[in-house]
Amino acid sequence: MSFLNPQSWPRAILHFDGDAFFTSVEQAVHPTLKGRPVVTGKERGIIACASYEAKALGISRGLALHEARRQCPQLVVLPSDYETYSLYSKRMFHIARRYTPMVEEYSIDEGFADLTGLRRVFHASYEEIARRIQSEIQAELDITVSIGLSLSKSLAKLASKYRKPKGFTAIQGGAAIGEFLRQIPLEKVWGFGPNTVGLLTKHGLATAADFIGRPEAWAERLLGKVGRELWGELRGESLYPVSTEEKPPSCTISKCKTFTAVSSDPEFIWAKLVRNVESALIKARRHHLMAGGAAVMLRRADYRQSGLETRLSRATSASHEILPVVRLLFQELMETGAAYRSTMVILCRLVPETSLQYELFEDPVRAHRLETLNLAVDAINSRYGKHTLSLATGLFLGHHGKTDRDDQPIRKTRLLPGETARQRLKTPRLFLPV
DNA sequence: TCTGGGGTCCTAGGACCC
DNA sequence: TCTGGGGTCCTAGGACCC
Secondary structure (H helix, E strand, O other): OOOOOOOOOOOOEEEEEEOOHHHHHHHHHOHHHOOOOEEEOOOOOEOOEEOHHHHHOOOOOOOEHHHHHHHOOOOEEEOOOHHHHHHHHHHHHHHHHOOOOOEEEEEOOEEEEEOOOHHHHHOOOHHHHHHHHHHHHHHHHOOOEEEEEEOOHHHHHHHHHHOOOOOEEEOOOHHHHHHHHOOOEHHHOOOOOHHHHHHHHHOOOOEHHHHHHOOHHHHHHHHHHHHHHHHHHHOOOOOOOOOOOOOOOOOOEEEEEEEEEEEOOHHHHHHHHHHHHHHHHHHHHHOOEEEEEEEEEEEEOOOOEEEEEEEEEEEEOOHHHHHHHHHHHHHHHOOOOOOEEEEEEEEEOOEEOOOHHHHHHHOOOOHHHHHHHHHHHHHHHHHHOOOHHHHHHHHHHHOOOOOOOOOHHHHHOOOOOOOOOOOOOOOOEEOOOO
16 A cells, blocks of 8 residues: 655545534524524524524534524524525635535535646646635625645545534645544544444444555445445545536435424325425426426335335426326325324426426416417327316316225326327335335 | 525446347 | 347345435
């Protein structure tokens, strides 16, 4: 094993991480909140982010609000304001992009930048460039970030978390890496979750240094591809590139909601599921996406989960088209008498909206498209019959309580216009209960 | 964490074809 | 009809992330 020459920066990867991002933005926008214990998450009753002042009083993320208020009566509780957080996020990434276009927006409050090769351009060391980015963010946005600078994304991310808030940690080459990783317990490593940590602990490992001290082949044998890659990343080999690609609109949209109390009432549970479907569809339409498949998951009182998934005969974002399908899945899944605590719907196989269905049913009709739309309606009606849509809706309304998978009216119904025999709704498949 | 909500990636194994 | 090998596609589910 040969660590890299201490003076060389084969790669200079920066990770910047907003300190208590949501509450910091709130304090920047409302300076009177500075120095006070602030939390966000009012709308959900659970703390989404706690300012450092709140953390100092023992308030942490995930805590129930009533509990937090009891502990700390002077707590300032705010609803999440994602619009503003996104705006600050954009500004933060914009500042990083003054130095390089190689910036990855990893999440709303953290990102990577590949600074490799910029020393000459800015007549500055990588540390100086990183510090400039850090101080410009603070000066212009009035929020702080913690910085990690190292040879790979995994190391940079560990470094930025090492000192917070407003931290600056650079780990370059050789002995520095080994020394640093000796202080890092396995569970801090990006990519080691509870299961992996458990496995590694069984093999006698405790720190990230222990991990990279094992042979590469050992890491790969035990943990597969991810294990080999992390092994290299932690030794300073940059294997995960900083990706500037805009995240393609996600392939799934899911909505889940936990009931305030568990329920075994099918009508109640169905109503909750319908709400999930509607909000998932609203999101889909906002992103101009249509779902080509749908899945339903129910979580039982004992937290076991089961679900069913199906493809749609064609993509849609119309609730009157999706709900009958979801109803089928729900009926198949719901066990009479069993108690449930949450429902989830997943819209999958999302594709860009082709606009016809959406325009037709959801939008105010625009005059210049009227003719096109009418033609389309005529075409659908003449091809599939005027009951095409009412069949689906009636199905949803009229078969309450039916749970037979071979339910004839359901199986035979042409759920969506445009379906062929091959595309017909497949028999739902069971997800294994967890 | 006694369990919130929204995602991504990887892999084993089955289906299907030649 | 059975057997075998090999390739590809798809899916379910695990694990992990913020």
